[in-house]
Amino acid sequence: MADLASLQSGPLRDLPYRVAWRARGVHAGAHRGTSSGAGGLFRDLATLLEAPDPRRLDLRASLRDPFEQLYVRRFERSTAITIYALIDVSASMGFVGNMRKLEVAAAICAALSFSARRIGDRFGVIGCDREIVPELHLPAARARAGAVVAALRTFRPTRRGAGGLVDAAAQIAGRRKLVLLISDFQIAADELAAVFEALAAHDTVPIQLIDSAEAASLPRFGLLPLADLETGRRRLVVLRPSLHAAWQRERAEHEALLASLAARYARPPFRIVDRLDWDRLAAHLMEARG
Incomplete structure (x- = not known):
């Protein structure tokens, strides 16, 4: 599996970030x-x-x-500012092909925790499916996030829905924060819009985790067994050109919706395909927006 060993071992990385807005606070x-x-x-x-x-x-x-x-x-x-990682841990995040999505999310959280603590910022994590997951909830603090990072690495997503992200946004309401929204964004359109609207007051950085094995091109003809990770249902589908085109169109429309919501409420999405490039992620986080 791509880059898994490097994510789990070695010294903690320093992941720089920057904000363009002026922070309010006494620390x-x-x-x-x-x-x-x-x-x-x-x-x-x-x-x-x-x-x-x-x-x-x-x-x-x-x-x-x-x-x-x-x-x-x-x-x-x-x-000092407060940083939160809001992580989608719904069933689709459990797909394993060329990457383990939650392993990548855990590595990002470990690096952010290290960097925030070094410069005096507070860092917190909230993992959500249709609700906030208690063992993946760490209120923002200047302490290390080792326990919740370890919990993320061993967590097995099983429940559908990501409505808990809206509840998480309500919990962190108030003074402006830097928020990393980590997900594969295989979220229903109405839920996705609600999440971005709920985070509108913050400086939000969407991070999209894409496993190319999951998004591989489908054949135009043939029988294909499918399993829906969000619902748990399995079915045998007869593929034909019209169905293939409809799926491709629906995928493109969903990506366009994500780009539109990010343009309105957040920074541009950062896409991680199979492997986490630390230098590219650091450069993206340093491109502060007001």
């Missing part, structure tokens, strides 16, 4: 904030009455003022 961190404080980038000048801190008196600006007011320099305070 010092590595991101541009909305408040002023000691150190950081120069923000602006203010009168001594507005910012009573004579230690940062700017004599040149004060001497230039015809009204003889005293000015002090204000600096932008670097602030």
Whole structure:
């Protein structure tokens, strides 16, 4: 199976990320904030009455003022943010062909946990099928996410639906967060739209896991036994050109819906096909959007 050994072993990776928006909060961190404080980038000048801190008196600006007011320099305070990984663990995520989707999701969570802890950010994980899965729920903290990462690696998806992602979005409502939405996005159109709408207030990065063995081209003719991972139903299908074309059209329409929802509510989707390319993922996470 592609890249499985490298995902499970070796030192923890540092996965950089960046946000374009200014974070609100009281904890010092590595991101541009909305408040002023000691150190950081120069923000602006203010009168001594507005910012009573004579230690940062700017004599040149004060001497230039015809009204003889005293000015002090204000600096932008670097602030910590909160990151969440919301992971679809519905039945379709259990398909194993050229990759184990939850193994890739677990590796991403391990790298994010390491990176967030290093720079002072808080990191949390919520795994969902039709509900939030308790053993895959880690509230955001500055501690390592080792236990939930291990649980993700051994979890076997069996239940259909991803409605729990909407419940997860409600749980993390409030101050803006960086959210990685990890899924194969084989989700019903109405559920998919509801998930993106629920996360509209956050900086959301959709990460689509694609197993090429699952999405391989179907023959145009013949008998094909099919198993629906979401419903558990099995049936024998007689393939013909019209049915083949309908499936291809439905797949293209679903991909177009995902792209449209991401354009409206989130960053562009990042697609992982069979193998996780860490450099490409890091570059994508550094392409911050406001």
